[in-house]
Amino acid sequence: MFELLEMLTIGFAVGMTGALVPGPMLFATIDTSLKKGWKAGPEIFIGHAILEFLVCILIIFGITAVSDNTVLAISIAGGATLVVFGILTMRNAKGAASSMHEHGTTNSNPVLAGIITSASNPYFWLWWLAAGSALVLRGLEISLLAAAMFVIGHWFADLGYFTVVSTSFSKGKRLMSPKVYERVLMSCGLFLVLFGSWFIIGT
Numbered sequence: 001m002f003e004l005l006e007m008l009t010i011g012f013a014v015g016m017t018g019a020l021v022p023g024p025m026l027f028a029t030i031d032t033s034l035k036k037g038w039k040a041g042p043e044i045f046i047g048h049a050i051l052e053f054l055v056c057i058l059i060i061f062g063i064t065a066v067s068d069n070t071v072l073a074i075s076i077a078g079g080a081t082l083v084v085f086g087i088l089t090m091r092n093a094k095g096a097a098s099s100m101h102e103h104g105t106t107n108s109n110p111v112l113a114g115i116i117t118s119a120s121n122p123y124f125w126l127w128w129l130a131a132g133s134a135l136v137l138r139g140l141e142i143s144l145l146a147a148a149m150f151v152i153g154h155w156f157a158d159l160g161y162f163t164v165v166s167t168s169f170s171k172g173k174r175l176m177s178p179k180v181y182e183r184v185l186m187s188c189g190l191f192l193v194l195f196g197s198w199f200i201i202g203t
Helices: 002-020 024-036 040-060 068-091 093-098 110-119 122-142 144-175 178-201
Strands: none
Touching: 002 122, 002 144, 024 040, 024 110, 024 144, 024 178, 040 110, 040 122, 040 144, 068 093, 068 178, 093 178, 122 144
């Protein structure tokens, strides 16, 4: 019983430290919550969790034994995707800002956004191929349930944090002018471009 609680606690602590680091998923949560309200955070988390669940299955089946070339390819492809998304975000910032107070004007899918922002983030893959896989495998040495408790703790941290973020920004929407919203989107897009470019250069 103690080992299960230990894995749950480790998963929560590790998940929280990862969630607190600004990344593509955070900015997607901010963007979507301004359009769709507080539910954006939990819905983006669902997409993120779906991808993580698949990654955990792959870890169990030994996908962690990958070559350096695979890691390089993941870094370049993920970085390039983030750059493209960043450019598109900045291009669409003005139009999105002009319609921010209109209801039902967005067709964005938060669950899909959670999947895409996670899959395109090189750090996501490198973390799971290294630290994440090691912790899952450590849990498996105890039992399958222990490994599951680690993942559940990790998800509790992500869900809690991104729900707080989406709730905060959705409430602030009424206080945010279209111009300020446009600047928020421009900042998010610029971050994605810089983040992706830095990762590609650093590979």
